[in-house]
Amino acid sequence: MTTADGKTRAFWERNLRFRTDSSWAGPEKGAPALMPAGMMGDRASVIFAAPDEIAKTVEARC
Incomplete structure (x- = not known):
């Protein structure tokens, strides 16, 4: 996982969860x-504003 500020953090696939929150709090x-x-600290949730953003953002890398 690489964040907008350029920091990189590794997660096992099964410890990374993708969620959506289209409410005002998302x-x-x-x-x-x-x-x-x-x-x-070995798990994380990536929260998107809408489901269609997930496919646009996620890419496989080895």
Whole structure:
């Protein structure tokens, strides 16, 4: 996972969750939010403003 400020953090695929929140409390369109999860900091949720943003943002890299 690489954030807008250029910081990179590795997560196992099964520890990274993709969610949407189109309410007033969700992230702005085009600016997904990364929220830490799990007690050990090894999990995270990426929250998008709409479902169609997920496919536009996620790309596979090795």
